[in-house]
Amino acid sequence: MPSLDPAAADMAETFARLALELHDADGVEETIDAVVQFALQALSCSYAGLALTTKGAQRAEVAAVTDPVVADVYDLQLSSSVGPLVTVLRERTTVLIRDTTTDDRWPAWAAKVAALGVRSVLDVPLLTGSDTTRTVGVLGLYSPVADAFGEDDEAIAHILARHAAVAVASARHDETMTTAVDARKLVGQAMGILMERFDVNSDRAFAILQRYSQDNNIKLRDVAQQLIDTRKLPHSAR
Known part of the structure; x- marks a missing residue:
């Protein structure tokens, strides 16, 4: 059997550890905390957060953040219904912002986020169901450095989001x-x-x-x- 290169082996071991941590988590709160902490270890981000949707709720709720700045980034979007988080929830697609000082899709929001010291944003949907048509939340990754997220980061973020979606759905079901x-x-x-x-x-x-x-x-x-x-x-x- 061919051996993995060191980087791939380390990542495989890291995801195996994540799977165990999510499996052993006592509830939804512990599950989402494990996800955002793992994001800091595995990705090129300085901050991470998780916003979750709840059936019947008017808007998503901020479930976990690794820094208060992430809560500010989320609140700016949830209060105005404008921004990448809202787009990810609505369109079930990943949004990458390479530089908040130059991105023109949500200029007012981007300017405020740049003022908070955040330059790069990667928002990935948490999708469940056999056809992945239901969004249970969004994993947000943030960096004070412009163009911080490459293709590898995006690929790993998608894997992490898939793990997180299954784990959150399972934890919610168990609690229910x-x-x-x-x-x-x-x-x-x-x-x-x-x-x-x-x-x-x-x-x-x-x-x-x-x-x-x-x-x-x-x-x-x-x-x-x-x-x-x-x-x-x-x-x-x-």
Whole structure:
């Protein structure tokens, strides 16, 4: 079997370590932190950040940054809906800015970012699905040096973004499943309290919880939690 050249071997080992770190991460927050820290190690960037989309949300949220300057770069775009981040989310394409002092695609934004000391920007979409048509976020890479990102950096960034997209989607799914299991346990405990106190069956106990949830516009799990904590149901809002 032919051996890899030293640079390729180091990169393969680095990605193998990333895969293990993402697999061992306890949740979404730990997962995204591992991604941005890895970006600093593997790419020609001084700062990195990750913005994630959430179903039903009006705009993306800043999930992780390695420096406050990245939060400023993101906020300038999210507040105005103008900039490479917005374009990446909308068009599911990579955006490379070689020099913010000369790029004319988003001149007002670029001028502000250049004033922050950022010259090079590489934004890569985090795509999921078999046909990679769903964008779950954007990996942003930044450097104070003009033309900092070459073809190798872009290729590595795409690999990292793919790892990140799968890991974030998996972590979100795990958290959702955990939340759902916890909610079922809470509702079950609350139903048990009602069944014992009022001598009703499980269907009637669930109906009582559901009615209080609807009357007060409170999630069912929150009604259940309040009953467990206080042994009282919330007062009707009607």
